[in-house]
Amino acid sequence: MNENLRFAVYLPPFGPFGDPNVLVELAVRAEAAGWDGVFLWDRRGHRRDADR
Numbered sequence: 185m186n187e188n189l190r191f192a193v194y195l196p197p198f199g200p201f202g203d204p205n206v207l208v209e210l211a212v213r214a215e216a217a218g219w220d221g222v223f224l225w226d227r228r229g230h231r232r233d234a235d236r
Contacts, residue, residue, distance in 0.1 A: 192221035 193214060195201045201210075211222040 189220045191219050192223060193219065194223045194225065196225045 193210070195207065195210070197207070202206055207222075207224070213224050
């Protein structure tokens, strides 16, 4: 674990952040503002009735 990581943002890759261009722009702005990281949710879809 990196003890130097202090400020980061964790975003979902869908909804308003589903556009890769929006994510890139946010990452560029975060880096320019001195943020340590930008991370995306790792999401997996699951249907409740798939196990039946």
